Amino acid sequence: SERLKQSLSKTRKQLGNQLASLFGGGKIDAEVYEELETILITSDVGVNATKNLLADIKNRVKVQSLDDTVQLKAALKEAMSDLLTPLQKPLDTSGQKPFVIMLAGVNGAGKTTSIGKLAHAFQAEGKSVLIAAGDTFRAAAREQLQIWGERNNVHVVSQTSGDAAAVMFDAINSAKAKNIDIVLADTAGRLPTQMHLMDEIAKVKRVMDKALPGAPHEVLLVLDANTGQNAVTQVKTFDDALGVTGLVLSKLDGTAKGGVIAAIAEARPIPIRYIGIGEGIDDLRPFIAADFIDAMID
Numbered sequence: 001s002e003r004l005k006q007s008l009s010k011t012r013k014q015l016g017n018q019l020a021s022l023f024g025g026g027k028i029d030a031e032v033y034e035e036l037e038t039i040l041i042t043s044d045v046g047v048n049a050t051k052n053l054l055a056d057i058k059n060r061v062k063v064q065s066l067d068d069t070v071q072l073k074a075a076l077k078e079a080m081s082d083l084l085t086p087l088q089k090p091l092d093t094s095g096q097k098p099f100v101i102m103l104a105g106v107n108g109a110g111k112t113t114s115i116g117k118l119a120h121a122f123q124a125e126g127k128s129v130l131i132a133a134g135d136t137f138r139a140a141a142r143e144q145l146q147i148w149g150e151r152n153n154v155h156v157v158s159q160t161s162g163d164a165a166a167v168m169f170d171a172i173n174s175a176k177a178k179n180i181d182i183v184l185a186d187t188a189g190r191l192p193t194q195m196h197l198m199d200e201i202a203k204v205k206r207v208m209d210k211a212l213p214g215a216p217h218e219v220l221l222v223l224d225a226n227t228g229q230n231a232v233t234q235v236k237t238f239d240d241a242l243g244v245t246g247l248v249l250s251k252l253d254g255t256a257k258g259g260v261i262a263a264i265a266e267a268r269p270i271p272i273r274y275i276g277i278g279e280g281i282d283d284l285r286p287f288i289a290a291d292f293i294d295a296m297i298d
């Protein structure tokens with residue numbers, strides 16, 4: 001997790017360094033709490049999560065009779081752990097074949113990149129993968145996946161007709177016929193304000209269920225950590241439309257906004273399946289709450 005620490009260095013600078021001066025060892029008083037509140041909110045933890053974390057910390061201070069700010073740091077990490085550890089649930093693809101993963105997210109969130117990383121990781125586990133290039137709005141996205149698939153020996157199902165539902169139907173049937181383990185289904189990037197497009201993506205999901213009852217088995221929402229509080233809005237919008245079952249929090253490297261993970265957890269406690277810590281093929285990691293918290297706050 002040295003790599004994780006390195007990737008989260010900007011977040012640690014934003015959150016951890018401010019906390020370090022607060023947690024210097026003085027007495028815990030109202031001013032300390034006020035400063036802690038400000039630090040959390042300005043670190044993208046969000047108003048609601050900050051409020052609840054503070055209440056949790058104050059309770060720990062009372063119950064454990066803590067009195068100096070060094071102990072406050074441990075209380076904060078414990079409160080964060082209580083919030084984030086329940087979301088540490090790795091994706092289990094056993095039990096369904098093909099196991100169909102639908103990926104959703106706004107344009108630029110890192111969906112296509114994450115599909116490549118996921119395909120690579122599943123192949124490394126000895127699983128066969130098929131990609132459904134369902135982003136029929138963007139020819140570039142389709143071509144990107146096609147090229148990637150050719151290079152990496154992954155079958156890519158796409159269509160030039162622009163009918164995402166047809167792509168999903170073909171892809172799932174092809175996966176069944178070829179005895180494929182994992183289907184990664186790309187969908188068109190969306191803006192959260194485009195509610196009519198949300199209807200369409202929900203329709204694509206229903207088509208998958210028609211092709212294979214129970215599919216998709218996972219609805220994975222890719223969120224760009226850089227977008228801060230916007231990511232919270234995206235989770236709510238996509239979850240309301242699709243029923244999101246897992247999250248990928250991408251681009252944690254290079255952002256100071258990693259604290260948004262707490263705001264997301266507070267808004268919708270959806271398992272964080274993976275975190276993206278770079279553009280490389282291996283830069284998608286399972287989410288481990290304790291490591292993440294240690295990388296944010298040392």
Ligand code: GDP
Nearest residue numbers: 107108109110111112113250251276277278279
């Ligand atoms: P899509 O529109 O959602 O399919 O987004 P893309 O997968 O095309 O990604 C948009 C940009 O973000 C690309 O330049 C990716 O290389 C970059 N990207 C995706 N994930 C990560 C990540 O975890 N870290 C970094 N640094 N860049 C990433």
